[in-house]
Amino acid sequence: KAGVTQTPRYLIKTRGQQVTLSCSPISGHRSVSWYQQTPGQGLQFLFEYFSETQRNKGNFPGRFSGRQFSNSRSEMNVSTLELGDSALYLCASRGGWRYNEQFFGPGTRLTVL
């Protein structure tokens, strides 16, 4: 099975712009979670989608949003980018609500100038 894929792998944006990141989970996986990783704050949970519904949300401002499509692919959007949004954004999928192991994608490295 192919692993979790994320596009793009690298992105450079300027303050005030918005960005959309994409994640394709492992085939058959219906749950997709998003994490932000920075040197200062570590790995922080953003949100989780399961069967197109947001099931859980971390402590991030409303500028961070996401959605999941019927094929389980997920997108994450950040509006009005700030310098502090520069981070590695990781997506992870798992097999279903009863499966706990998370499979991470390679991440999207976002740089905000």
Added chain:
Amino acid sequence: GQQVMQIPQYQHVQEGEDFTTYCNSSTTLSNIQWYKQRPGGHPVFLIQLVKSGEVKKQKRLTFQFGEAKKNSSLHITATQTTDVGTYFCAPLSSGSARQLTFGSGTQLTVLP
């Protein structure tokens, strides 16, 4: 999510030495997962512990979950250069809100 404290933050060892990282919580955890992230890579699932006092082994890695389910540890015997990376513990919240809360991680450097 459930907060955990992970120590040490950094550890340098000579190849062949042992290594241990600890994860502590002030509250009882329903379960805990461990992940490894190589430099420039992404987290990779290692194991999940669920039962009080549970001990699981994977070759040179030994994982423990405390009797009170408030702490966990990962011990690597005879480290190798392939063990280099950051090791994270991550409790998974119970119930319908299945959120992983990652510890700050222990960055392991193995000197040849």
